[in-house]
Amino acid sequence: MLTRRAALMGAAGIAALPVLAKAAKAEEIMDTSHAAPVDLSSLKRIKRKLVRPPMVHEHEQVAPAEPRIVEFEMQIVEKEIEVDDGAHLQAMTFNGSIPGPMMVVHEGDYVELTLFNSPENLMQHNIDFHAATGALGGGSLTLVNPGEKTKLRFKATRPGTFVYHCAPGGPMIPWHVVSGMAGCIMVLPRDGLKDPEGNPVRYDRVFYIGENDFYIPKDENGDYKRFADVGESYPDTLEVMNGLIPSHVVFNGKVGALTGDNALHASQGEKVLFVHSQANRDTRPHLIGGHGDLVWERGKFNNPPQRDLETWFIAGGSAGAMLYEFLQPGVYAYVNHNLIEAVNLGATAHVVVEGDWNNDLMEQVQAPVEYDAAYEGKTALP
Incomplete structure (x- = not known):
């Protein structure tokens, strides 16, 4: 009789089998x-x-006095996605989305996650919470085969924004991460966010990038x-990965995921909290036409935020x-300010803001017109 593990290894493909076998022994299961x-x-x-990113589930900004156990359920889904026209990825995902959904709790709460590995999947998976303490962020306690589920509880001891990702061991770790298996958890201070002087800060909405x-x-x-499937994709994908040059750099799983009809929406005067995660590479977000009023650049709320940044580092x-x-209406571009990656590889989002234009902040004094180059413009030169 064919065992589940034998079927798992066989389905992954002959070329990937030695690596998968090695990975199964790469990390100790505690x-x-x-x-x-x-x-x-x-x-x-x-x-x-x-809920599906870039949206975030309902939550309080200020917590009740006593900690709670916050229960989540999440399903691992392996599926093909179209990253761009003609470019398909055999993706591995949390809850079917890239990135995985954002979780929000408060410092001192307990996160209790039930993790399901769908029986249709081929791979072993787990979850490593950067917000957690011990057992490789929970990765050593959550390794599940297809058709299995597990439940993990950890105490949220440090406020901030943190990555979570799949880390099943050895060379499987980077492959699963760059195939889409990463998300974010936000641990708010119990009394909410504060500015550098310790004054309360509230937001009207959250966008998760x-x-x-x-x-x-x-x-x-x-x-x-x-x-045909994720296992077949591994050898060729590994070769590209080891070259360290991505074919695409995108927000929320594909080129155009947050532009055009999929653009984010806000209103003039709204305070928006942008949470930005990158589980593998450094990045430099920038809001074209806006600023970082308050920026927790490393995402940790015990540290005072910086003010008025033009570009910040993740x-x-x-x-x-x-x-x-948002002080002005119009379309704002939220980008990775490696502009090659933003424009050519896909790392761009748009925020459409409704409201009334304020000429005091910016005014087009004269619309473009032709000028007499024989007489005008020469004084601009040194």
């Missing part, structure tokens, strides 16, 4: 069954339904390859947060 039990029966439990670098192979004719494997009050 046994914590002998640890002293913890009695949390007095704590209130609440359930949060995760997950940035991904993809490595999609091409054939001898320069056309993007397409694969280190690979981390998430940052920026608050901006």
Whole structure:
């Protein structure tokens, strides 16, 4: 009889099999069954339904006095996605979206996640929370085969924005991450966000931007390859990955995911919290036409935010947060300010803001007209 693990290994493809076998032994699976039990029966439990990014599930900005156990459910889905016209990725995802959905809790709360690995999947998966303490962020306690589920609980001890990602061991870790398996958790201070002077800060809405670098192979004719399943894609994808040059750098899973009909929307006067994660590479977000009023560049709310940044830095494997009050209507471009990656590879989002134009902030004094170059403009030169 064919065992689940044998089927898993076979389905991944002959070329990938030695690597997968090695990866299964790459990280120790911890046994914590002998640890002293913890009695949390007095704590209130609440359930949060995760939503598809860039939106974020309902949550309070200021927490009740007592910590709670916040329950989430998340399903791992392997599926093909179209990153751009003609470019398809055999993706691995949390809850079917890239990035995985954002979770929000408060410092001192307990996060309790039930993680399902769909039986249709081919791969082992787990979850590593950068917000958690011990057991490789929970990765050593959550490794599940297709058709299995697991439940992990951890205490959110540090406020901030943090990446989570799949980390099943060895060379599987970078492959799963750049195939889409990363998301973000935000741990708010119990009394909410504060400005540098310690004054309360509130936001009207949250936009979650997950940035991904993809490595999609091409054939001898320069056309993007397409694969039958995620296992078949591994050898060719690994070759591109090891070259360290992404084929695409995108927000929320594909080129144009947050532009055009998919653009984000806000109103003049609204304060918007942008949470930006990148699980693999450094990036430099910038809001064209706006500023970072308050920026937690490394995403950690125990540290005072910086003010008035034009561009900020998100280190690979981390998430940052920026608050901006939109003062003018119009279309704002939110980009990775490596402009080659923003324009040519896809790392651009648009925010459409409704409202009334304020000429005091900016005015077109004269519309473009032709001028007499024989007499005008010469005084501009040194």
